Amino acid sequence: MKEYLQKNGIRIAVIVLAVALLVGVGNAARDGQIGIVHNVTGVISAPMQKVLSSTVNLFNSIYGYLYKYDSLMAENESLRAQLADAQKSARDGIEASEENVRLREALYLRQKHTDYFLESAKVVLWSSSNWSSSFTISKGANHGIELHDPVITEYGALVGQVTELGATWATVSTLIDVDMSVGAYVGSNGSSGMVVGEYALMREKTAKLTFLADGAQIFAGDEVLTSGSGGAFPAGLVIGTLTSVQQEAGGQIEYGIVTPQCDLDALVQVFIIKDFQVVE
Numbered sequence: 075m076k077e078y079l080q081k082n083g084i085r086i087a088v089i090v091l092a093v094a095l096l097v098g099v100g101n102a103a104r105d106g107q108i109g110i111v112h113n114v115t116g117v118i119s120a121p122m123q124k125v126l127s128s129t130v131n132l133f134n135s136i137y138g139y140l141y142k143y144d145s146l147m148a149e150n151e152s153l154r155a156q157l158a159d160a161q162k163s164a165r166d167g168i169e170a171s172e173e174n175v176r177l178r179e180a181l182y183l184r185q186k187h188t189d190y191f192l193e194s195a196k197v198v199l200w201s202s203s204n205w206s207s208s209f210t211i212s213k214g215a216n217h218g219i220e221l222h223d224p225v226i227t228e229y230g231a232l233v234g235q236v237t238e239l240g241a242t243w244a245t246v247s248t249l250i251d252v253d254m255s256v257g258a259y260v261g262s263n264g265s266s267g268m269v270v271g272e273y274a275l276m277r278e279k280t281a282k283l284t285f286l287a288d289g290a291q292i293f294a295g296d297e298v299l300t301s302g303s304g305g306a307f308p309a310g311l312v313i314g315t316l317t318s319v320q321q322e323a324g325g326q327i328e329y330g331i332v333t334p335q336c337d338l339d340a341l342v343q344v345f346i347i348k349d350f351q352v353v354e
Contacts, residue, residue, distance in 0.1 A: 189351040231335035257303035265290035283330035
């Protein structure tokens with residue numbers, strides 16, 4: 075509508091003026107107000123004045139609308155830009171606050187575990203495969219990271235292990251991955267076992283506690299920690315919590331379902347343990 079009026083405004087004004095003039099003259103003639111020749115100037119000037127006045131008012135309104143429309147559009151764009159800036163500032167503030175929390179927790183972790191040599195890295199890409207649970211981090215061999223290095227959160231919860239390595243990147247398989255196995259102990263009596271990944275459980279973001287020692291007693295709610303057996307992981311890292319205890323098909327062997335302590339879906343930054351002291 076706006077573009078049409080801008081392109082055809084003059085043509086419309088001429089048409090409206092001509093029509094109004096003819097109507098005004100015709101009405102005046104029918105009412106007996108004029109003769110054929112007499113007072114021609116008066117007859118024409120009176121309708122002309124009314125028509126011109128109406129036309130000017132009409133086009134003042136039209137162009138006033140167009141001007142206000144342009145002003146409103148410009149104001150709208152300005153408000154959108156201001157809103158986008160405000161939203162970005164809010165996001166930046168939230169990210170900065172979360173980063174400060176991670177740094178504080180990482181500092182506490184370093185102070186608590188002086189035997190850990192840690193390297194922080196960002197999570198840059200999750201695997202799209204349905205058959206694994208892994209992600210890529212922003213650092214690799216150039217930063218002293220090696221294959222099979224343990225990976226944890228800033229709270230000391232186990233995330234997984236480095237399984238592929240490049241110069242500036244590495245792949246971390248999480249503890250629920252089908253190829254992962256971690257020595258563990260569970261419960262108040264420290265029953266030993268293994269936390270392993272299974273495909274069906276991986277889809278539910280859980281893992282299996284199995285290969286339990288004879289006579290082991292486990293209960294839902296027990297905390298599961300790394301045992302340190304084999305030397306691949308430090309002892310005492312939190313793996314997760316037993317959410318249920320079940321029996322194999324034969325009904326004799328118990329196993330547990332472990333929900334990881336770390337929220338895998340919320341990972342932004344992780345810490346690689348490049349070296350640690352093995353407790354004998």
